[in-house]
Amino acid sequence: MSTPVSQGLAPGAMLGILGGGQLARMLALAAADLGIRAHVFAPEADSPAFDVAARHTVGEYEDEAALARFADAVDVVTYEFENVPAATAAFLAARTQLHPGARALAVTQDRLSEKTFVSGLGLAVAPFRPVDSLVDLETAVAALGRPSILKTRRFGYDGKGQVKIAPGSDLAEAYEAIGHFPAILEGFVPFSREVSVVAARGADGAYAAFDVCENEHRDHILAFTRVPARLTPGATRTAIEAAHRIGDALGYIGVFAVEMFVIGDGESVIVNEIAPRVHNSGHWTSEGAETSQFHQHVRAVCGFPLGSAARRGRVEMENLIGDAALRWRQLLAEPGAHLHLYGKRDVRAGRKMGHVTRVVPEKN
Amino acid sequence: MSTPVSQGLAPGAMLGILGGGQLARMLALAAADLGIRAHVFAPEADSPAFDVAARHTVGEYEDEAALARFADAVDVVTYEFENVPAATAAFLAARTQLHPGARALAVTQDRLSEKTFVSGLGLAVAPFRPVDSLVDLETAVAALGRPSILKTRRFGYDGKGQVKIAPGSDLAEAYEAIGHFPAILEGFVPFSREVSVVAARGADGAYAAFDVCENEHRDHILAFTRVPARLTPGATRTAIEAAHRIGDALGYIGVFAVEMFVIGDGESVIVNEIAPRVHNSGHWTSEGAETSQFHQHVRAVCGFPLGSAARRGRVEMENLIGDAALRWRQLLAEPGAHLHLYGKRDVRAGRKMGHVTRVVPEKN
Numbered sequence: 001m002s003t004p005v006s007q008g009l010a011p012g013a014m015l016g017i018l019g020g021g022q023l024a025r026m027l028a029l030a031a032a033d034l035g036i037r038a039h040v041f042a043p044e045a046d047s048p049a050f051d052v053a054a055r056h057t058v059g060e061y062e063d064e065a066a067l068a069r070f071a072d073a074v075d076v077v078t079y080e081f082e083n084v085p086a087a088t089a090a091f092l093a094a095r096t097q098l099h100p101g102a103r104a105l106a107v108t109q110d111r112l113s114e115k116t117f118v119s120g121l122g123l124a125v126a127p128f129r130p131v132d133s134l135v136d137l138e139t140a141v142a143a144l145g146r147p148s149i150l151k152t153r154r155f156g157y158d159g160k161g162q163v164k165i166a167p168g169s170d171l172a173e174a175y176e177a178i179g180h181f182p183a184i185l186e187g188f189v190p191f192s193r194e195v196s197v198v199a200a201r202g203a204d205g206a207y208a209a210f211d212v213c214e215n216e217h218r219d220h221i222l223a224f225t226r227v228p229a230r231l232t233p234g235a236t237r238t239a240i241e242a243a244h245r246i247g248d249a250l251g252y253i254g255v256f257a258v259e260m261f262v263i264g265d266g267e268s269v270i271v272n273e274i275a276p277r278v279h280n281s282g283h284w285t286s287e288g289a290e291t292s293q294f295h296q297h298v299r300a301v302c303g304f305p306l307g308s309a310a311r312r313g314r315v316e317m318e319n320l321i322g323d324a325a326l327r328w329r330q331l332l333a334e335p336g337a338h339l340h341l342y343g344k345r346d347v348r349a350g351r352k353m354g355h356v357t358r359v360v361p362e363k364n
Numbered sequence: 365m366s367t368p369v370s371q372g373l374a375p376g377a378m379l380g381i382l383g384g385g386q387l388a389r390m391l392a393l394a395a396a397d398l399g400i401r402a403h404v405f406a407p408e409a410d411s412p413a414f415d416v417a418a419r420h421t422v423g424e425y426e427d428e429a430a431l432a433r434f435a436d437a438v439d440v441v442t443y444e445f446e447n448v449p450a451a452t453a454a455f456l457a458a459r460t461q462l463h464p465g466a467r468a469l470a471v472t473q474d475r476l477s478e479k480t481f482v483s484g485l486g487l488a489v490a491p492f493r494p495v496d497s498l499v500d501l502e503t504a505v506a507a508l509g510r511p512s513i514l515k516t517r518r519f520g521y522d523g524k525g526q527v528k529i530a531p532g533s534d535l536a537e538a539y540e541a542i543g544h545f546p547a548i549l550e551g552f553v554p555f556s557r558e559v560s561v562v563a564a565r566g567a568d569g570a571y572a573a574f575d576v577c578e579n580e581h582r583d584h585i586l587a588f589t590r591v592p593a594r595l596t597p598g599a600t601r602t603a604i605e606a607a608h609r610i611g612d613a614l615g616y617i618g619v620f621a622v623e624m625f626v627i628g629d630g631e632s633v634i635v636n637e638i639a640p641r642v643h644n645s646g647h648w649t650s651e652g653a654e655t656s657q658f659h660q661h662v663r664a665v666c667g668f669p670l671g672s673a674a675r676r677g678r679v680e681m682e683n684l685i686g687d688a689a690l691r692w693r694q695l696l697a698e699p700g701a702h703l704h705l706y707g708k709r710d711v712r713a714g715r716k717m718g719h720v721t722r723v724v725p726e727k728n
Contacts, residue, residue, distance in 0.1 A: 011692055011705045029393055032416045035692075035705025035718065051418035052396045290700070305697040328375055328399075333669040336654070341375045341399025354399065361725070 008203070008303035009075050011035030014054070015298065016074030016096070018061070018088070020047025022342035022352060023080035023278050026286075028052045030294035036302060041070050048343045049080075061088045071095035078254060078301045082108050082276050083155060099203075099253040099301040104276040107250060111153045111184050114274060121249055123242050124270040126261070127187035134175050137185065141165055144187035150174050152181040160220075189270060191261035195229040197243040198282035200296045201252045203303040208296065209240045210289055210309045215259075215281050218321075221350065222280045225317040227288060231266040239269045246274060255297040257281055280319065280352070287338045287357045288315030313361040325353035336360070372567070372667035373439050375399030378418070379662065380438030380460070382425070382452070384411025386706040386716060387444035387642050390650075392416045394658035400666060405434050412707045413444075425452045435459035442618060442665045446472050446640050447519060463567075463617040463665040468640040471614065475517045475548050478638060485613055487606050488634040490625070491551035498539050501549065505529055508551035514538050516545040524584075553634060555625035559593040561607040562646035564660045565616045567667040572660065573604045574653055574673045579623075579645050582685075585714065586644045589681040591652060595630040603633050610638060619661040621645055644683065644716070651702045651721045652679030677725040689717035700724070 015031050017024045020042030028038035029052055037054035040047065043061070050056040055073065059066035067088065071077065076097040082105065089102045107117045115128045129140035131150065141148060146169070152161035163169075163177045165185070175183075194217070199209035214229035215222055231239065243258045257279030260269040282293035291299075291307030299306055320327070325347060331339045341354035379395050381388045384406025392402035393416055401418035404411065407425070414420040419437065423430035431452065435441065440461040446469065453466045471481045479492045493504035495514065505512060510533070516525035527533075527541045529549070539547075558581070563573035578593035579586055595603065607622045621643030624633040646657035655663075655671030663670055684691070689711060695703045705718035 011689075012707070012709060025396070029396055029416070032389070032393055032707065033704050034696075035707045037415050037707065051401050052393070052416050054415035299696065304693065307696070308699055325375075329668065332398075332663065332671070335672055340397055343376070343396065343399045343401065345376060 009036075013037070013075040013302060014039050014073060015302065016041060016070055016077035016092075017049065017053075017080060018042070018077065018084055019080035020044060020049040020056070021080060022048055022344075024049035025052055025342060026292075026294045026340075027078070027080065027278065027297060030292060031298045033295065034298055034302075034304070036298060039070065039074050041066070046345060051343050061085050064091060067091055068095065076301055078297065080277055097301075100256070100276045101251065101253065104250045104252055104256070108274045108276045109154055111151055111273070112182075113153075115184065115186075117249070118246065118271045118274070121245050123245065124268070126189045126270060126272070129185045131175075131183040131185050134172060137171050137175050137183075140185035141171060144185055147188045149186045149188070150178055150183055151186060152178050152183050154181070189261050189263070191263055191270075192265065193230070193262045194259060194272070195231065195239065195262055195269065196225075196257050196259045196279065196281040197239050198255060198257045198279055198285070198293055199240075199243045199247060200255045200293075200300050200306050200309070201247040202300050202306045203253050204305075205248070206306050207244050207247060208306045208309040209243055210282060210285055210293065211311045212236055212239050213281055213284060213315075219350070221321060221352075222319055223321070224319070225281045225284050225315075227284055227311060227315045229262075229266075231262065231269070235262070235266055235268050242269070242271055246271075250276075252276070254300045255279075255282065255293050280355075281317075283319075283340070283355050284315040284317035284357055285309075286340065288312055288317075288359050313359045315360075316358045318356045318358075319352060320354040320356065322349045322351055322353065323347050328354075331356055373400075377401070377439040377666060378403050378437060379666065380405060380434055380441035380456075381413065381417075381444060382406070382441065382448055383444035384408060384413040384420070385444055386412055386708075388413035389416055389706060390656075390658045390704075391442070391444065391642065391661060394656060395662045397659065398662055398666075398668070400662060403434065403438050405430070410709060415707050425449050428455060431455055432459065440665055442661070444641055461665075464620070464640045465615065465617065468614045468616055468620070472638045472640045473518055475515055475637070476546075477517075479548065479550075481613070482610065482635045482638070485606075485609050487609065488632070490553045490634060490636070493549045495539075495547040495549050498536060501535050501539050501547075504549035505535060508549055511552045513550045513552070514542055514547055515550060516542050516547050518545070553625050553627070555627055555634075556629065557594070557626045558623060558636070559595065559603065559626055559633065560589075560621050560623045560643065560645040561603050562619060562621045562643055562649070562657055563604075563607045563611060564619045564657075564664050564670050564673070565611040566664050566670045567617050569612070570670050571608050571611060572670045572673040573607055574646060574649055574657065575675045576600055576603050577645055577648060577679075583714070585685060585716075586683055587685070588683070589645045589648050589679075591648055591675060591679045593626075593630075595626065595633070599626070599630055599632050606633070606635055610635075614640075616640070618664045619643075619646065619657050644719075645681075647683075647704070647719050648679040648681035648721055649673075650704065652676055652681075652723050677723045679724075680722045682720045682722075683716060684718040684720065686713045686715055686717065687711050692718075695720055 039055040040053040212229040213227040216224040257275040403419040404417040577591040580588040621639040
């Protein structure tokens with residue numbers, strides 16, 4: 001509606017999104033609410049986000065000709081996944097705005113960099129050691145004890161690239177199991193549950209955190225998120241402030257999630273990992289908060305003011321994994337349930353097909 | 365995700381939408397939430413709904429070859445405007461499901477049919493007479509008195525095709541002003557304000573009305589909607605039941621709006637007109653109701669269960685007409701305001717560019 005000026009865009013702008021899954025899809029839908037068009041770039045021809053995007057490109061993330069055309073066609077680029085290749089990020093950042101920036105990707109793509117960065121901010125993390133050989137692993141296990149967890153430094157998600165070192169575990173087998181990749185060993189933390197802070201940092205440095213939410217995993221995949229989390233007021237403050245410090249230190253622009261372990265009965269938290277993107281544990285915000293994480297991310301990366309992160313009640317988000325999505329008709333008929341389906345053609349075990357939110361207003 | 369069975373569709377289905385404006389756009393966005401893809405058919409190459417649709421066709425509504433391809437490519441057809449040509453509706457209905465059906469279009473496209481239909485249900489309407497000649501007009505004015513309003517039977521909207529017959533008006537001039545088209549004369553009703561009932565009727569005959577809303581027009585274009593309307597409980601019941609009777613009598617499937625005049629200080633209502641589609645006065649439901657009118661319409665035309673029409677608080681919807689949309693940044697920064705922009709490239713006077721909803725929770 002008017003010419004984009006310097007950093008800040010205006011309605012009518014074209015938002016480029018790398019990745020074509022459900023997160024990109026929900027970003028494109030939120031962008032549309034604000035009059036922003038989406039151009040989705042993804043390798044898979046049947047990407048769910050293509051169905052709601054003004055433009056799309058089927059391309060590999062290494063295809064520089066395709067990336068150059070994409071960069072020329074958009075006003076800003078964001079992404080739905082943290083494993084954007086560093087070369088791709090650098091290539092795009094040289095041609096257009098990229099938010100969140102290359103530093104957020106570099107830090108969070110590598111568990112060692114991430115842990116080093118977070119502990120360098122004075123925030124509590126599990127004890128960790130780098131592991132680049134079997135000898136390193138033996139030394140690390142001697143230092144951190146058993147049980148402990150061996151994790152690849154890169155490309156791990158939903159429990160992949162991890163192996164537990166139990167009292168009887170054979171270390172050579174464990175190192176074999178993660179494919180001899182550069183790794184870290186994390187000491188065991190006796191946590192009672194997992195929470196996350198989903199927050200946004202604006203182009204102007206503004207910070208808005210959604211309320212801390214509690215996450216329940218099944219088979220290493222998020223199954224339920226409930227808000228508010230069972231945390232003491234002190235631990236809640238610590239969690240929100242930890243995410244704030246992380247966002248500031250990264251010069252972050254956009255929505256991010258910080259997963260944390262809860263120690264004891266909610267008295268304290270330690271940082272587990274950072275996701276430089278909208279996050280499954282923030283899906284509750286679609287109906288549960290004044291501004292959804294998707295709208296908030298679009299606002300941030302476009303240089304718009306952040307919206308209110310205020311919560312609307314007690315909220316539960318249930319992931320629909322695999323054939324759980326076949327319950328769609330029952331869920332549509334359930335009073336108070338808000339169904340979201342991702343438009344994926346094939347139901348497969350372990351595949352995230354959709355989610356449901358349920359909001360119960362709280363009395364003031 | 366499974367094969368559509370008889371009338372009822374399933375997620376993954378393709379919803380055809382005639383018309384490519386903001387209503388089609390918001391229908392396509394709602395459909396996406398439910399895993400339904402949209403195929404938008406519209407004559408204008410820069411239709412705002414194309415930006416969020418999986419497929420689109422640029423075509424004239426009279427182009428039977430294009431319509432046939434469209435019908436073959438979708439599972440059900442709906443529309444965003446009531447002036448779908450009867451031949452187009454019949455052509456599509458013979459090839460695929462069309463909801464709402466041809467009867468709803470036939471009745472509501474013609475003010476005389478509409479008024480006759482509504483009064484035939486025993487519902488109050490303004491007194492009216494058909495006008496097919498200047499002699500008819502003279503007879504009608506003698507019967508209904510002045511002031512009264514001469515309206516074309518077809519293709520009127522936003523105050524177009526209407527002329528007021530005041531005490532001094534020349535009748536020949538008035539008849540000239542509406543182009544000698546078939547018309548009706550409506551007697552003057554001393555109404556205090558305008559309200560509407562936006563409601564849905566499901567494929568199973570279920571009925572769900574949103575709360576009655578009050579509409580404020582400027583220059584014959586809706587400017588504000590506020591909910592709840594200032595009506596007595598009795599008049600509220602009458603309004604909701606009138607819409608219910610209209611929906612049943614039309615065998616209606618989908619969302620519709622019934623505009624009504626309020627008599628006195630809210631003691632009674634009379635029916636003004638019916639819109640067989642989602643309606644601008646229902647935009648408040650996006651944040652103001654448990655289910656938006658767009659989600660509700662998609663549910664109904666796909667044969668899914670209707671959602672809850674419960675209201676979330678006191679709601680105001682403000683239309684952004686013309687350069688009011690240039691306030692977008694200020695509106696994004698306003699606490700509690702939810703901005704919706706339609707992605708229209710050019711700001712023009714009188715053009716609906718977007719809207720804002722504001723919801724204030726009510727104490728229980």
